[in-house]
Amino acid sequence: MRPNAKYLGLLAILCSTATAQNQTSYNPSLPGWHSDPSCVFVAERDNTTFCTTSSFLLTPGLPVLVSQDLVNWKTASHAISRESQLPDYAQSIPQSDGIWAATIRYHNGTFYIVTIYRSNILEGKEGKKGLIFNTTDPYSDSAWGDPIRYDTADIDPDLFWDDDGTAYSTTAGISIATIDPATGIRGEAHNIWNGTTGEFLEGPHLYKKDGIYYLMIAEGGSGLNHSVTIARSKKILGPYESNPANPVLTNAHTDQYFQNIGHADLFQDAYGQWWSSALCWRSGPEGLSYPMGREMVVTPVSWPEGDWPTFAPVRGRVEGWTRPLVKDIPGDGSLFNDDVIDFEDPSLPSHFAFWRFPNRESYAVSPAGHPGTLQLTQSWGSIMDGVDNFTAGFDRIDRTLIMRLQVDTLFEYSVDADFSPKTQGEEVGVTVFLNEVQNINLGIVMLPSNTTFNSTATGRNGPRVRPHLRFRVSGGGSLNKKEIPETVVKPVPCSWAGQPIRLTIRAEDSERYSLYAASSARAKETEIKLGTAPSSLVSGGMGDFTGGGTGDKDRR
Template sequence: MKPTNACLALSVAFCSTTTAQNQTFFNPVLPGWHSDPSCVFVAERDNTTFCTTSTFLRTPGLPVLASRDLLNWKIASHAITRENQVSEYARAVPQSDGIWAATIRYRRGTFYIITVYRDNLAPGIEGNKGLIFNSTDPYKDSSWGDPIRFRTAEIDPDLFWDDDGTAYMLTAGISISTIDPSTGITGNTSHIWNGSNGAFLEGPHMYKKDGFYYLMIAEGGSGLNHSVTIARSKHIRGPYESNPTNPVLGDAGTDEYFQNIGHADLFQDENGHWWSSVLCWRSGPEALSYPMGREMSITPVSWPEGDWPVFAPVRGEMKGWARPTAINTPGDDGLFTDDMIDFESTSLPKHFLFWRFPNKQSYAVSPEGHPGTLWLTQSFGSIMDGVDNFTAGFDLVDRTLIMRQQMHTLFEYSVDVDFAPREQGEEVGITLFLNNAQNINLGIVMLPGNATTNITTAAGASRSFVRPHLRFRASGGGSLNPTDTPKTVVEPLPCTWAGHPVRLILRAQDSRTYTLYAASSPRPDHTEMKLGTAPASLVSGGMGDFTGCIILTVVFSFVNLTSNAFYLKTIYTTDLNGTEAAVNSRWFNKAPFNWQGDMDVECQPYPLTVGSPFFTSNNGFHYRVKGIIMLNGTADSSAGSPDIRSAIGYKNTALQDCYLKDLLIILYKSDPSALPSWWLTFKNSVVESAVLQCNVLSDAGLAEVTLQADYHGETEKNYDYVIDSNHKTRASVWWGTRLSNAYFIGILAAAARVPKIEEHDGTFLNRARIRFTANPEETDIRSDDFFGLKWSFNFANGRLQQFEMPLSKGVKAYNSHFWGSPVMTESLHYAKLMHSLFALDLGNCDSPSLLLTHSALQYAIHAPDDMNRKPGGLLNNSATFERMDALRYNMIPQPGDTDGQNPTVALNESYAAFQPIMGPLSCKNATISAQYLCSVPKQKKTGVMLLSIVLADLVFLQAAWKLLQFVAGTRMSKVPQAMVCEGCLSLHHGGENFGKAHSRDADEESVIGLAGDYISLASRESRTAMHNSLAAIP
């Protein structure tokens, strides 16, 4: 089965003319998303100005932009091009994580960029990762090495060298400290200025001129109140004198088109003239439509000797210092000039972008068999995941996105797509993307058609016809005006377009509106079909206030591995009234990739055949699996099932870098011995909602074998998911994984062994439930092969939260039905063969909340020697919970009505194997509760006793269960409670010390007396009833 993929053949035409004139220029000089700019002029580099900007989760990160005239710019390099430089990208969740404001400086032949990687989910200082990059060649990506790391509690670091060579770092807030850029070691920190109004003091930069230290900062926060202020001092650590004319820059409270002016930097040109770079919105005072976000403008500055600098107001048309035009700066100009990209090389252009670092297996430039194309694999999360759930929109799912920035208010972007969808939900297209909650999309998607005829699959399921559609939809959930979100429009793809590429068009013909069209291509006289219009306000500000719009050529989401798509051409142009004559037309001469099969395609299940493994790989092949349904076998078939494994003959060979979602494998067998081998090992992978189920139909009845995992989270280190599920063993393994809302369920026949789930080293498990139910139905209970349970858990170095493990066993013996009931009939002499063993190792595990529930037959709660290992309790003696806030353990033994038989006869041989149910614990707050359910044989009445022991601070508890005997040696700061109920009667007791120690061999009378102590404050009638119930127990 071949992976679904999209092959993109792109020929990009980007038309933009920037003409340098001596006295006049136009802002922004760096249009599009270029936030928090910082610039430095370097005379020995051919009088070139180098700037960098914040990039958040966009990669490559920290562009170094170069210009010799401040008007014509090129991308010289990127400081962040390798994932191992900043590994935090792989764990980023919020869209505002990533590289925040940076400062670029030059000293003695070396360029320095100092910045902070911001992790918004990390607490305190851990949320800021200080980074210093350096390079001696700003025109080579490879010259920027791994960053020097430093600790900082603040953002927006600045780097300044004093005359004596001492390096200083300034940060938001506004503080200064010494720093060694070669080691990241910082010295004493001093707070040096409170700003002019004390609100959101950010983006500091230090300059020394005419004997003064000038400190320039941003105030008011990035928004309509943003401004630039400046102060000076004779001493670097102050005190600082505020400029009486502050703010020196800003348009707050005005009706100017340029707003949010702030985060300025200062630099000189070769003539000694001063300039300032600033960020700004092109939004007007209403600040509703500014889809390109924070852009970089410049303004000339007059700075008389010994006086304050004077900044010209930032406007669209500016007068500045005369400078010669220079267009021969080294670097890549694809972002700023006309370009046509055929992908004949093996690398992407410098101005093509990603969101986080991409999976390198998700794309290829000119792959074998497809020269001149960009090949993309499918996405595994919708581009609109954040519509209803903002957090879900930023989960770490594998999305395939190729991006380029919107650089102009008026533009057109189009793609020609040849797409052959086969499964419902497959979609490819284009999007104007701010974040997962704010985007505008047009795609070709496979949806149910209008046909009323249903067809039947080989498995007997009735399925509707599906066919390609055009779908326009937008997400404004994170915008300032979500009510402006247009309605979704879906239209069937015209049948006359079949066999030809489809052109998808995104057009901005005014500053406030985007319109999306589709057309049959490649005819130049194509007739456009308008699909929808969306306001620019949807992709302005809101949740994406720090960034700006990016145009994506994207595979939205695929649901299986059967279809192919080709993007044949993309065009970005600002000449909306012109033609596309400059675009390379040779794509029109290529043979199109035609539709495969009929326009109406049935969603077929994948057929399994005996002897044909579904997954086979000896080299860890990269799989992308979603929505696979496999059916095999019939109720009367006893033939062996096919193996499902990661390699032929190699049980432990892993499938690496895989994404497994919505995988359902259902096998029907009449003989448990015909169950298949399920050997799947995944490394560095994500498993989301996978169900492997085997239905065994036999004389004993129907039983199921199911292992289900719902994964929503991120890979921490290595992610291993193993299903070793032959008829003897079923197991799953996670290493270094964050799991959430996970359910692991096993339902087995008597002839099968139960699951063993283990090895979770470094695992983060959130809201998990593990349940096992065994129902052998009419299996002979005397069989030595009767089922046993071995579950061991190792969460060392991990974290558990809201972890629940209920265990229940059900037996139908001698035609007397039993399913989850505390009542059994007939003989229990062989009950000792039903046993269970638990081991839970939580060494160094941070477990704020842990719920363990054990519900089983009372006489099965022991660890007999025949389990071939040392008996142990639920929590082994090495378990520590020093960081646990709460522990609750419920034990619900369920002895039954024995019809006069004494159940203790079957237990006497195993008493020696009993171990403490609880080993020594160190726990802040714990609740140990034990429930005893029994039926009194003679009186046919049920007595239920609930013993709840509340532990505070450091408490050591050892307990063992011998029918109704509690073995406890404990120190308690609170009195235990007991609730004895018969029917609906409940009593509560408190006020007495419980300091007695009772041995395992305590006689029955003392145990009953102890129970009586708990009900001493109850009513006489209740006490009498309870004592009678206790006395009735043999």
């Protein structure tokens, strides 16, 4: 074994949401971090709904998610899969940098995704760059080319084609301008609506139905006051009449489990029935613990001819339009479901993710002599380094971290790690990761021989070291710093020597994670609990726009 490599057999067991029957399904429709969802139904593509979500610094970015029943989903592709498409990631430092809200649309045989790349350290237009991606094959990463860059008026761009073929883009604010999707050239911007509150006017989408233009936006900010409002006009530039029933969709000021409802989109299904997608927190009215971040919910919409759309309230149980369940979805990606990954496939699963663009050489599936494993090569950087020591242009790919999104409140995630460290500081482990200043970790790490964390015991050739189990938490970006637990360090039992060690993250209730270690060969008899941390530490704070995942990390 190379001293800088680990061999992991990864087992992730996640409790699935209930199966839908007939007219009943369950929210979140797309569980786990799927913020700012946008969806389009395309009849000529096997009656399939295509959605995308913001991805910030997660890569591959801009996932394209497909379903034919709004219950069963696959990852079809990612619009951003190559660093050459967006080298700007090297300029990304704050946790809220990267790819913000996007809109996906289909026009004349081509799929378009319009979004922005946001950099909080670059000023003016360079810090808010518009991007347009397009493809005729939404099931292929490579078919998504380099983005067309353009100067955007603001965040949250939309894309709409009028009957005469003219394309328009509305943005937060709320303003509208013509746009050429092939070049990004925009016309003069016009402010068309000030919403109902005049505050946090975001996420606009424009539709035309029965000869009337409908403008739907988000208001109230992405938090407990989030809501959806709508206006309409007979002319695309207005004036727009506000719906007397606004807000048309919100759970603000209620005791509902689903909160932060907003940033909605409208689309139809194969039967002409209308639906709305929106984001949510599974937090309850306190809004304190929502480690999965902003997830995608759906709700049925009634939209009579010439009238306003009426939205069913967002609840856990979706009682709505009849549609058959379809699990045989096009595309090569796996269904959103429980995972038992044996690494027999030579490529990584499409729903696995990285924090920024990775060094691909650090991740090898079934390397020679170790079939059915994932080999991780150590990095110098740590996921607990934070952001204070970095400057724009720093090589940030030197972080070995691979994740999958947390999609359930109660779950178990475990990894069998075959690890033979040689020098002090070498570490492999599992993590509940929101960002570099909010994560919960359990590692196998080479430390000085006695059980004290700050031991300085030395031998003839320097410190005597041996493998230890270390539980530690980074909560510097959290709003709940008072509950950051103490670091716990214990030597790996001698009876485990030469055997793989199973590291487990277990969410036994909705408010905390417990982390365990065991000898893989005798997991039930040898399991040791190293620590517990509240899920509020990986909710909000510096990761307020994003959501968490469970994963494996490796550091030298």
